[in-house]
Amino acid sequence: MKYPRTVQRYCKSCRQHTKHNVSTYKKGKERMLNQGRRRLERKKKGYGSFPKEIFHKNAKINKKTTPLLECSECGKKHYAKSYRVKRLELQEV
Ligand SMILES: [Zn+2]
Numbered sequence: 001m002k003y004p005r006t007v008q009r010y011c012k013s014c015r016q017h018t019k020h021n022v023s024t025y026k027k028g029k030e031r032m033l034n035q036g037r038r039r040l041e042r043k044k045k046g047y048g049s050f051p052k053e054i055f056h057k058n059a060k061i062n063k064k065t066t067p068l069l070e071c072s073e074c075g076k077k078h079y080a081k082s083y084r085v086k087r088l089e090l091q092e093v
């Protein structure tokens with residue numbers, strides 16, 4: 001799928017339509033000591049089964065990709081509608 005590199009969108013903090021630069025959302029690096037990780041490590045200790053079931057039957061082929069819009073006026077970032085596509089290409093229009 002093709003997506004424009006710049007879009008004109010409403011910015012809540014500027015309270016008007018401004019130009020937004022588009023990039024794709026990428027998951028940040030997971031911290032090794034966050035609460036969920038600590039809980040999982042605790043659960044995995046000792047006897048007993050693995051606390052979360054491991055998912056094997058993937059019905060969906062494509063993962064959701066979210067365009068990330070950054071306001072060129074104030075630098076605030078907004079998420080756009082995400083799509084379930086194989087590849088999201090940014091391109092000039
Ligand atoms: Zn703004």
